[in-house]
Amino acid sequence: MRLAVVSAWLLAGPVGLALATERPPPGASACAGCHVEGAAMGAIDGRPAAEIAAALAEYRSGVRPASMMSRIAKGFSEEESRAIAAYLSRQRPPGPEPSQERP
Amino acid sequence: MSPTRRALLATGAAFAWARPALARAAAKVVVIGGGFGGATAARALHSGGLDVTLVEVNSTYVSCPFSNEVIAGLQPMAAQRFGYEGLARAGIRLVHAAAIGIDADARRVTLSDGTALAYDRLVLSPGIDLRFDAIPGYDAAAAERMPHAWKAGEQTLLLARQLAAMPEGGTVVLAVPGNPYRCPPGPYERASLIAHVLKTTKPRAKLILLDAKDTFSKQRLFQSAWKALYPTQLEYVPLAEGGQVSAVDPGAMIVRTDFSDYKADVACIIPPQRAGRIAAVAGVADRSGWCPIDPMTFESRLVPGIHVIGDAAIAGAMPKSAFSANAQAKVCADAVIDLLAGRAPGTPKLINTCYSLVAPGYGISIAGVYHPAGGVLADVEGAGGISPVDAPMALREQEALYAADWYRTITRQVFG
Numbered sequence: 001m002r003l004a005v006v007s008a009w010l011l012a013g014p015v016g017l018a019l020a021t022e023r024p025p026p027g028a029s030a031c032a033g034c035h036v037e038g039a040a041m042g043a044i045d046g047r048p049a050a051e052i053a054a055a056l057a058e059y060r061s062g063v064r065p066a067s068m069m070s071r072i073a074k075g076f077s078e079e080e081s082r083a084i085a086a087y088l089s090r091q092r093p094p095g096p097e098p099s100q101e102r103p
Numbered sequence: 104m105s106p107t108r109r110a111l112l113a114t115g116a117a118f119a120w121a122r123p124a125l126a127r128a129a130a131k132v133v134v135i136g137g138g139f140g141g142a143t144a145a146r147a148l149h150s151g152g153l154d155v156t157l158v159e160v161n162s163t164y165v166s167c168p169f170s171n172e173v174i175a176g177l178q179p180m181a182a183q184r185f186g187y188e189g190l191a192r193a194g195i196r197l198v199h200a201a202a203i204g205i206d207a208d209a210r211r212v213t214l215s216d217g218t219a220l221a222y223d224r225l226v227l228s229p230g231i232d233l234r235f236d237a238i239p240g241y242d243a244a245a246a247e248r249m250p251h252a253w254k255a256g257e258q259t260l261l262l263a264r265q266l267a268a269m270p271e272g273g274t275v276v277l278a279v280p281g282n283p284y285r286c287p288p289g290p291y292e293r294a295s296l297i298a299h300v301l302k303t304t305k306p307r308a309k310l311i312l313l314d315a316k317d318t319f320s321k322q323r324l325f326q327s328a329w330k331a332l333y334p335t336q337l338e339y340v341p342l343a344e345g346g347q348v349s350a351v352d353p354g355a356m357i358v359r360t361d362f363s364d365y366k367a368d369v370a371c372i373i374p375p376q377r378a379g380r381i382a383a384v385a386g387v388a389d390r391s392g393w394c395p396i397d398p399m400t401f402e403s404r405l406v407p408g409i410h411v412i413g414d415a416a417i418a419g420a421m422p423k424s425a426f427s428a429n430a431q432a433k434v435c436a437d438a439v440i441d442l443l444a445g446r447a448p449g450t451p452k453l454i455n456t457c458y459s460l461v462a463p464g465y466g467i468s469i470a471g472v473y474h475p476a477g478g479v480l481a482d483v484e485g486a487g488g489i490s491p492v493d494a495p496m497a498l499r500e501q502e503a504l505y506a507a508d509w510y511r512t513i514t515r516q517v518f519g
Contacts, residue, residue, distance in 0.1 A: 023437060023449075024433075024437075026449065026450065026451050026452035026474075027451075027452040027453070027454060027472070029430065029433040029434065029437075030426075030429075030430045030433070030453065030454035032516060033426055033429055033430065033454075033456070033509070033512070033513055033516070034456070034505075034508075034509055034512055034513075036512050036515075036516065038511075038512075039508040039509070039511065039512045040501075040504050040505055040508045041505060041508060041509070041512075067468070067490065067498055067501055067502055067505065068456060068468060068470055068502075068505070071470040071486060071487050071488050072454055072456070072470055072472060072486065072487070073486075074472075074483075074485050074486040074487075075452070075454070075471075075472025075483040075485070075486030075487065076452070076472070076486075080452070
């Protein structure tokens, strides 16, 4: 009886929750500091991996002008950028936000 | 102890082979300090399935980012205040008490309400304490006449009131400490926005910026903006020209250096700082007053089982900023989750970005990417840096917009 209770708790409880959270690759957890729905910087969660990786490559090479991202993208290799892009593409895209109009 | 937990402990050994995550699920983490670092860490640890308690003495957080805008009358104080309801809604256990003791051997935190919290790992995000022993004459009482306004709250409002009430033709003295201190570009943003207030409301008044160093964050951007915008309002006195404050006399409103006495109508003295007091109580602060950490995990170099993030940590090249604290909190939380599960934490990469306003609609920024190297968090070569020095006004306007949106974004993410 006791074992059954424990087993059920293990499967349904906090362990399941922990396993459901995908670990971000190096650097990726910082993106959400700016890139959310409603911000001028633009949301990136759920965007296609290829699109994010291409943008990072262009920021890194300087082809694509940017105020901030050119400085940040240069800190990541092609491989690291692809891992970040793949991770962000798998994150839940933002749902509708309470409207907050900017003037 | 809940019956479920007791049952778990009783049978845990039998199940350890089947579920290595068992230890992680049952592990307790206490987070002390509910600012940008601590609140973020609590959320990330909770999302990772840990049993998290966030200890924060105040029931309302007052944000330092954008408090310079409050001082200049550009932002209401209400926009700086955040409650903890959002964290409570997320399921995080909050204790509004002060942590007064830490027994690192017994892994127990003692609180001001007499209770104790056991932990498997402890995360400290205590921010800063102002050193009221550093400048002769500048103690807590002096700060009531010469505000530091370096912890946002009543001090912010006091400085805002003093500035608004200052007569035309008056002199503001703003004193900046040597490194390290919270928010490296913050004093220069403050100087800029005060100069903006003077220019627009008291054009004959003047700001004297006394600096205990010769170089500072975003220096070229600030100085070129000052030359263009505030040529008669702002006088910068670096260390080499006698900028280091040697004493203050709050009664006479005099700020002294080795070279001159400055009579002030308004004096804002930002004193040297150290890690928040609980860091010393825990034994994680070294002789510098700050906390050496392992750059992979943010675990203290001095006391095992205790992690330190945010302004209190010695984070190498990473500046003491809200963005840094937020980024460090996420990396630290992942490391704590891994360590409690018996896994080796991965090698992190961290980012900082920081915007400053030099005038309304005129923003500048600095960014950096960091990785563990040589036992510290070091700059990733070739990345980061400041906004272009020769940039069209459109870019400054865009960065001012980004600054405001970053503030809205980060505070919603942390407290919302």
